[in-house]
Amino acid sequence: MKYSEMIKRVQSWAKERGLDKTDPHAQGLKIAEEMGEMFQAFLKGRKEDELDAVGDLQVTLIIYCLQRGINYEKCLANAYSVIENRKGKTVDGIFIKQEDIE
Template sequence: MLDEMTQAIKHWAEERGLNNANSDKQMMKLMEEAGELSAALVRKDEWKTADAIGDIYVVITILAMQLGLSIESCIDAAYQEIKYRQGEMIDGVFVKEADLRD
């Protein structure tokens, strides 16, 4: 299902020329959506939280396109970096092992 949705997002972006738009503006849009997510979390609004997370996925999918990347390759690169990562939860935040030694 995610693959189908990602392809639909890409098609939607291409139809509107967003894939060739200014990536600086897309980055600003990402920060706007992150702010909306933060507000939704603070208000404990489950629907707005889910909507904001979805909006962020749309925005980063388009940002990747603008930069000549695919969201799939970006996700894979991030996972390859973290898949064996060790660390500890400290005050509810995962701190990677390398940062525990500093």
């Protein structure tokens, strides 16, 4: 299944449950919760839990975007267009933009 189709399915699932009409503040907390679960699984070396949390994190982001009227795919495309030609270097596992080095 294509990524765009999966996004549509998540959006439909959320709408069927009325999540598109709920408070985005609560969804923001859910995003933070899933992020915490992802890092906890990473730190404990629990790969299956980590994979589950990454998926859950995407679902919560898609629902947040639905609530806020934000196009999730466009956000990803915009972010990539910003980084695709970015120069810099990786220091201690973290990418540093060229303009932040100079």
